[in-house]
Amino acid sequence: MNPGPGRRLIPAYLVTGGRSAPSGPALDRLAVLIRTDTDLPTGTGAEQRRLCELLAPGALTVVECAAHLDLPAGATVFLATDLVASGHLRARPPIPRAGEIDRSLVERLLVGLRSLH
Amino acid sequence: MLPWIVTLAAVAVSVWYGVRAYQAGRDAYAASARAELADRQARAAEARTLALTEEIRQLARKRIPAAATALSHRSAPVPGLREAGDVEGDAARLLSDAVQAARTAILEERGRVDAAARSAMRGTSAQIQSLLNQSQHLLHELQHEYDDPRILQLDFRNELALRRTQATAVLCDAWPGLARQNSPLVEIVLGAQSRVGGYERIRVANHLRQERLALVARAAEPLAIALAELMANATAYSHPDTEVPVTVQQTAGRGALVLVDDAGIGMDDDALKRARALLSGPSEVLLTELGDPPQTGFAVVGRLVARYGFTCHIEPSPYGGMRAMLRVPAHLLTVMDDDRTLSVLAPSPVHARPPGRDGGTAGGEARGDGTARSDDGHTPAGGDGDRDRGSDVRRAGPDVRRAASDVRRAGGATGGDAAGGAAGTAGPGRPAAPADPAPAAPAATTGFSGPAPAPALPSRRRRARLTAAPEAAGPARTGEEAEEAVLRTPERAGASWTALQRGTLDGRSATTPPASSTDDQGDDET
Structure with a gap:
């Protein structure tokens, strides 16, 4: 067990502000964040400001923002949830992976629709 | 003659006796005086001894314990001699010396015990500190792999423990435990x-x-x-x-x-x-x-x-x-x-x-230190928007970077047209009134696959800020058609496809009721 490259100076949990869970609906790490046109209030923290600046040119996912901000995705979720709650960001759930549709389900749906007539 | 002789002898004898008696009386007086003196001296000595004993008792029972207490409680009073007059200077000084010697011995012993305690704590805390550093490193790795917020909490608890341990170590004259770079x-x-x-x-x-x-x-x-x-x-x-x-x-x-x-x-x-x-x-x-x-x-x-x-x-x-x-x-x-x-x-x-910083501005037009500061988080303090843009993109990957520079070159070639405006001013801010609103069409969606002129692979990149209203799509199309022959950039391809999608959506929504009924029928028939 090697100790790694020194002790980091600023830990990621600082952005949580002492909360144990994000205050709001949980965001997936692939959720897409979109900046709205609202102005940030003057008391906004530096990290929230940076996140908004990052999103100003266009949408990014949570995990991409995390990489840009050099934070873990779990900590970025806290930031994003706050900004979504205050209306400065919009969050869109990730696009689900396209999967095979269960054939039997479609068949049952078809049978049901036919039986309606 | 004889009577004279007898008388003379008698006188002589009586004088001799008189002298003897006087001497005896004087001796007796001196003896009694001596006896009295001796008696007084003996009493005084006894009193001195008694006083000295009392002082020694005071020394043993009160002064030394009080002096020891005063070492740890500065406000505690230390009693002196009981009655300063009863003991002469030498003894009083020696008694005070005894107190001082006791103090010194206690101080030395206390220092020794404290040093032993410190070295024991130093050794222990160094080991704990090293273990906590290791677990912090592991937690740091875990944070990047899993999104559970409890890992963040655990990291915080670890940090608290680390601080206590480190503070104890420093108190025990230890080294802070790690070296940093200039920070x-x-x-x-x-x-x-x-x-x-x-x-x-x-x-x-x-x-x-x-x-x-x-x-x-x-x-x-x-x-x-x-x-x-x-x-x-x-x-x-x-x-x-x-x-x-x-x-x-x-x-x-x-x-x-x-x-x-x-x-x-x-x-x-x-x-x-x-x-x-x-x-x-x-x-x-x-x-x-x-x-x-x-x-x-x-x-x-x-x-x-x-x-x-x-x-x-x-x-x-x-x-x-x-x-x-x-x-x-x-x-x-x-x-x-x-x-x-x-x-x-x-x-x-x-x-x-900078005054306009609240809205996330500081865009391509290099607003002095405003731009530099707003980008300090992820780029070196760049000069203008293009450089910022380039270093932003650099993180995303070499392909994207090449695409960006291609786009920029193309923008320069066409003399500041829409694409150039988009790429050049797409710093972390809103583009300052782009000449053509085409690239600003709703670009919030991901993915595109337009055939780009550059050989770069199609890859994800950030676009111009979402500013144009939806009704700008009309002029966007005309601008698009006018420059179709010159270039096709990802932005333009995206804009044209968006316009197409919007058109078809508009068409469908205009004829929704009949379309849905026919759809139903179609489903039924199959």
């Missing part, structure tokens, strides 16, 4: 903040003239430890609803000053005097003097003050509680190189903020 002062303050329970109440205000002001490597971690102790005091002794303002500023004499205020209960005069004595950096602090449980905060700061040359002062605060001021002398300060980026969490300097 920005603001980051050190934030690092100290993160080590304190109740860190969410601490508000750091950055008033530095030079944002990249940093501490030299050897003083970085000691300053973080000292500040963490001061902040821990401030949060521990103030109400949980109050904030703890921390101000970082530069002093006139090229030093730096960190103020930690609290709106807490304050300190009484004795405690303040004691705290100032500890903060002045005494040469030795004994563990036994710190109370039970030991109040280590100021003592730790005092140790670091003595060893690294900081200055710390504490006084009543205008916020109601106490204000701790820690001054870092100029010889411990330096300025970070430009290639070291500051943490995103580092608060920006509060003065001289």
